[in-house]
Amino acid sequence: MSHPAENRTLYATNQTSALSKDDLHASTVPRRWRTALAKAYYYATYPERQWYHRRLAAAGRAPISVLVFHRIADDGANSWTTPTRNFVEVIRWLKTRFEMISLTDLQQRLCDGSNTSPSACITFDDGYADNCETAIPLLIAEKIPCTYFVTAEPVLTGKPFAHDLEMGHTHLAPNTLDQLRTMKSDGIDIGAHTRTHPDIGRLADPARLYEEIVTSRNDLENSLGDRVAFFAFPFGSPENLTHQAFRLAKRAGFDGVCSAYGGWNYPADDPFHIRRRIVDGPPHRAKSWAVLDPLRELCLPHFAYCPERSPSLEQSL
Numbered sequence: 036m037s038h039p040a041e042n043r044t045l046y047a048t049n050q051t052s053a054l055s056k057d058d059l060h061a062s063t064v065p066r067r068w069r070t071a072l073a074k075a076y077y078y079a080t081y082p083e084r085q086w087y088h089r090r091l092a093a094a095g096r097a098p099i100s101v102l103v104f105h106r107i108a109d110d111g112a113n114s115w116t117t118p119t120r121n122f123v124e125v126i127r128w129l130k131t132r133f134e135m136i137s138l139t140d141l142q143q144r145l146c147d148g149s150n151t152s153p154s155a156c157i158t159f160d161d162g163y164a165d166n167c168e169t170a171i172p173l174l175i176a177e178k179i180p181c182t183y184f185v186t187a188e189p190v191l192t193g194k195p196f197a198h199d200l201e202m203g204h205t206h207l208a209p210n211t212l213d214q215l216r217t218m219k220s221d222g223i224d225i226g227a228h229t230r231t232h233p234d235i236g237r238l239a240d241p242a243r244l245y246e247e248i249v250t251s252r253n254d255l256e257n258s259l260g261d262r263v264a265f266f267a268f269p270f271g272s273p274e275n276l277t278h279q280a281f282r283l284a285k286r287a288g289f290d291g292v293c294s295a296y297g298g299w300n301y302p303a304d305d306p307f308h309i310r311r312r313i314v315d316g317p318p319h320r321a322k323s324w325a326v327l328d329p330l331r332e333l334c335l336p337h338f339a340y341c342p343e344r345s346p347s348l349e350q351s352l
Contacts (some may be wrong), residue, residue, distance in 0.1 A: 070317060077323040080330075088153055088327045095149040098299030099141050100133075100325045101156040101311040103271075106163040107170035112204050115161075115315045119169050125314075125321040126173060129155055133325065137180035137224065138265055142291060142306040150302045155325050157181045158293065158311060160228055160267055162190050164208040167218070175221045183218060184228035184267040184293070185210060187251035191258065196232065212258055219259060226265040227252040227289075235268055236275040244280060249287045264290040271295025271311065273338040281308070281340045297335045299327055308340050 091097050105115040107122045129135060133155040136144075144150040157174065159166060162185030174181045189196050189209035199207045219225055229235070230251035238244050248266060255263050266284050268275055271294045284292045291307050298310035314321035 073317075073323070074319050077319045080328065081323075081326065084326045084328055087329065091327070092151055092153055095151050096302055097150040097153055098301045098327050099136070099144065099150060099154045099156065100299055100327075101138070101141070101158060101293070101309055102321055102324065103295050103311045103313045103315075104157070104159050104170070105161050105313075105315055106165055106207070108163075108165040108168070112207060113199075113202065115313075117315045121316070121318045122170055123173060124318045126157075126177065126179065128318070128322055129157075129325060130177060130179065135179045138182050138291065138293075138309060139224075140180070141300060141309065145300060145302055145304050145306040148303040158226075158267070159183045160269075160295070161186055161196065161232070162210040162215075162228070164210050164214065167210070167214050171218055171221075171223060175223070180222070180224070182224040182226045182265055183215075184226040184265070185215065185255070186228045186232045186269075187230045187255055190215065191254060198232070215259060219261060224265070225255065225259060225261075225263060226267055226293075227255055227263050228267050229269055230254075232269045234270060234275050235280050236277055238277075238280075241279070244283060248280060248283055252287070252289070265293065265309075266291075267293040267311075268295070271313070273336045276338045278341050294338060296338075297324070298332065298337070305340065308338075 088097065104117055104122065106112075107117050107119055109118050109120075110116065111118075132153065134152045136154050136156055138156055138158070141154070141156055144154070157179060158181065159170075162183070166183075171181070171183075186196065186209070188194070190212065193209065193211070195205060195207055195209065199205075215225055227248070229247040231247065233247060235244070235247065238247065252263050252266065266289045268280070273294075273296055276294055281292060285307060291309050293309045293311050295311045295313050297312045300310055312324040314324055
């Protein structure tokens with residue numbers, strides 16, 4: 036059952052909440068100044084950050100960055116649409132500086148407790164058909180791994196996302212099952228991103244939580260004829276995550292779950308919780324978050340997953 040009311044303004048506000056602290060003054064600082072300041076910070080700090088990143092790599096402690104895109108197109112429909120030119124620039128920049136790996140490879144390195152190579156992962160959230168025009172073909176051609184998280188209801192019904200309809204964007208189509216099957220046959224990993232894109236942090240009903248995380252995953256697996264191994268929380272900030280949802284996903288057999296509030300994944304970190312960063316927009320945003328930033332890391336929130344089971348969870352299963 037769809038709950039579009041929960042997705043209306045919530046989508047836009049939560050996309051904003053996922054921004055870093057240097058982006059939180061959007062309401063008071065003009066966009067052109069924010070962009071200029073962000074670029075200045077990137078260029079001023081990049082050399083020293085790159086040096087530190089390589090130093091950690093030499094010691095086997097290189098952190099792994101995981102970047103999140105949503106929609107690649109040139110219509111500027113919303114703040115989570117990245118122009119094609121920007122995306123191509125970022126991918127080519129990353130490929131010359133990082134080893135591009137899959138989420139499974141990332142987990143293996145965390146389990147091994149060692150990573151000697153500056154590494155990065157590419158992920159997509161939601162599941163927009165426009166991504167099949169340039170973005171996905173580019174990743175396939177460049178042999179860059181990608182996990183593509185899709186919201187089940189739009190994909191299975193063909194209906195646009197509720198948050199897009201509320202904004203009047205009736206032309207923003209979700210991926211079709213045929214597109215996902217083709218992507219999967221070309222090496223793109225398909226992940227689960229709930230059924231209706233709710234804020235998981237606001238779901239108190241265990242049955243609804245099970246429907247959004249587990250049943251929607253099962254429906255995707257049945258439709259695609261293959262296993263879906265990873266789950267990504269919509270919005271992905273600490274307030275959108277719950278311990279109950281983590282435990283449910285783990286007991287349901289997911290290999291890992293992904294947040295999106297930022298941070299880097301270090302060797303010996305918990306491999307079940309994969310930290311990611313939303314980087315839609317200008318190229319410097321993705322470039323900046325790909326390289327370790329100790330100062331930003333100090334300012335980031337943190338969600339500490341507690342593996343203890345709860346009675347309500349046991350009942351829901």
